[in-house]
Amino acid sequence: xxxxxxxxxxxxxxxxxxxxxxxxxxxxxxxxxxxxxxxxxxxxxxxxxxxxxxxxxxxxxxxxxxxxxxxxxxxxxxxxxxxxxxxxxxxxxxxxxxxxxxxxxxxxxxxxxxxxxxxxxxxxxxxxxxxxxxxxxxxxxxxxxxxxxxxxxxxxxxxxxxxxxxxxxxxxxxxxxxxxxxxxxxxxxxxxxxxxxxxxxxxxxxxxxxxxxxxxxxxxxxxxxxxxxxxxxxxxxxxxxxxx
Amino acid sequence: xxxxxxxxxxxxxxxxxxxxxxxxxxxxxxxxxxxxxxxxxxxxxxxxxxxxxxxxxxxxxxxxxxxxxxxxxxxxxxxxxxxxxxxxxxxx
Numbered sequence: 418x419x420x421x422x423x424x425x426x427x428x429x430x431x432x433x434x435x436x437x438x439x440x441x442x443x444x445x446x447x448x449x450x451x452x453x454x455x456x457x458x459x460x461x462x463x464x465x466x467x468x469x470x471x472x473x474x475x476x477x478x479x480x481x482x483x484x485x486x487x488x489x490x491x492x493x494x495x496x497x498x499x500x501x502x503x504x505x506x507x508x509x510x511x512x513x514x515x516x517x518x519x520x521x522x523x524x525x526x527x528x529x530x531x532x533x534x535x536x537x538x539x540x541x542x543x544x545x546x547x548x549x550x551x552x553x554x555x556x557x558x559x560x561x562x563x564x565x566x567x568x569x570x571x572x573x574x575x576x577x578x579x580x581x582x583x584x585x586x587x588x589x590x591x592x593x594x595x596x597x598x599x600x601x602x603x604x605x606x607x608x609x610x611x612x613x614x615x616x617x618x619x620x621x622x623x624x625x626x627x628x629x630x631x632x633x634x635x636x637x638x639x640x641x642x643x644x645x646x647x648x649x650x651x652x653x654x655x656x657x658x659x660x661x
Numbered sequence: 662x663x664x665x666x667x668x669x670x671x672x673x674x675x676x677x678x679x680x681x682x683x684x685x686x687x688x689x690x691x692x693x694x695x696x697x698x699x700x701x702x703x704x705x706x707x708x709x710x711x712x713x714x715x716x717x718x719x720x721x722x723x724x725x726x727x728x729x730x731x732x733x734x735x736x737x738x739x740x741x742x743x744x745x746x747x748x749x750x751x752x753x
Contacts, residue, residue, distance in 0.1 A: 455753045543753035568750035571670040589749045591718040598752035605753065633669050633747065638678065644725045644745065 419443065423513055427467050438621035439467060443514075445620045446470040448535035450523055450551055452503040453477070454486040454605030455565050455612065456541035461489060462613040464507045464514055468620070471507065473518040474531060475499040486602030523547055528554045537616055540564045540585075541609065545592030549654070552577065552585035556655050561619060565605075565612045568598045570636030572608035575646065576615050576627040579655070583646040586654035588631060604636055662686050662740035664693060669747035672719075675704045676746070690721075690728055690736040693744055708746070721746050 419427075419436055427439050445468050449456050452475035460473055477499050479490040487499070494502040504518035523531060523542075528550055532538055538555050540562060542548050548564070555562035555577060562577040564585055577584050611632065618624045630643040650656050664684055668676040682696055694715060698705050709715055714730065721728040722745040728736060738744075 451753050453753050541753050543751070545749075545751055565753070566750045567752045568670060571750050573750055589718065589720070593718045593748050593751050595751070598750075600752055635669060635673070635678075637673075644722055647727060 420513070423467065426511075426513070430466065434621040434623050438623065441620050441622070442467045442617070443469040445536045446472065446534055447537045447539060447616055448532050449473045449539045449541055450547065451475055451541035451543065452487070452489065452499040452518065453483065453541065453543055454567065454600060454602065455609040456539075457487045457489040457503065458606050458609035459539055459541055459565075459613045459616075460503060460507055461510060462610060463616055464511045464516065466613075466617055467511070468514060468616070470515045471517070472531070472535065473500060473503055473507075473516070474521055474523055475503070475518070476520055476522040486600060486605050488602065488606070523550065525550060529558075532558060532560060535560055537619060538562045539612055539616060540566075541612070543598075544595065545589070548585060549592070553654055555579050556584055563612045563615050563619075565608045567600055567604045567608050569600060570604055572604050572611075572634040572636070574608055574611045574615070574627060574632045574634075575630060576619070578626070578628045582628045583648045584652060584655040587649040587652045588646050590649070590652070601636075604634070607634055607636070662688070662738070664688075664738050664740075664742045664744060666693060666697065666744045666746065669745065670750050671748055672708060672746055675701050675707060684738065686740075688738055689734055690723065690738060690744070691733040693738070694721075694733065697746070707748075715746075719746065719748055 431439050447468050449460050452473050479494040479497050489503045489506045498520045500518035500520040504516050507516045538560050556579045559579050565574040631646045632643045634641050664682045666680040
């Protein structure tokens with residue numbers, strides 16, 4: 418049941434997907450891997466949309482070079498754990514939801530426990546090795562993975578439904594070389610909000626997901642398009658798995 | 662025949678965003694890559710390795726479908742085909 422103040426807070430979106438959709442959001446638990454350029458807008462918009470439980474994990478502390486894009490971290494947070502900084506802002510943004518933020522490195526030893534009980538895994542990482550780990554855990558657990566990544570004015574996103582769609586290793590069999598990537602904050606803002614929008618659609622059942630499609634955003638020419646992506650039978654991560 | 666090539670992300674900076682390549686009828690995908698390799702010049706090593714093959718993280722698509730590396734010499738292109746080439750981006 419929604420409280421009166423929740424009906425007020427979410428009145429405009431209840432017009433879209435009804436109280437039933439809002440209650441689904443309230444019951445949802447979303448795991449967000451990373452509280453950086455992608456993770457900040459994702460967490461903020463899912464918090465204000467009323468996702469009932471948000472678990473955010475990030476191992477880093479706030480650095481001044483983060484502030485052009487990591488919009489939950491402010492000048493006064495420099496030196497603070499990103500988990501703590503983000504958690505404080507999210508609690509203030511929406512006191513009616515549960516927010517848990519952990520300062521931890523996601524690794525093979527803890528990924529299963531971190532993700533346990535989540536309805537969705539949101540990839541807001543800055544490196545492919547951890548993304549592949551999240552992908553494998555999504556495949557193992559059957560929990561959908563919302564992928565996003567950025568560089569410069571460019572971004573990509575896709576929604577992975579284990580057993581049904583191409584997985585991250587089907588689409589990107591090999592990681593690109595590592596680098597200190599250039600980026601302007603609007604790019605992770607746009608891609609992060611596409612991921613958050615996917616999360617809201619998945620939970621409420623609205624619309625068509627980015628499943629089986631890779632979205633590419635080209636911010637310099639302001640073009641957004643999607644390409645069909647198919648499963649690879651020889652994929653080492655999911656090739657052997659058929660619909661669950 | 663004309664084949665349209667669209668490059669994304671860093672490859673757009675190297676190759677240009679939207680190219681129309683004139684190729685002989687019956688040309689295979691490898692012919693497109695040869696043109697792109699020349700066009701990339703000194704920056705071709707972002708896309709191609711020493712042997713001239715495209716790097717393993719590079720994504721190549723024809724009309725919205727992924728092209729496998731094994732098919733480069735057998736995949737015959739048609740007039741009006743659209744080829745997309747891009748590297749995954751990795752930041753967050």
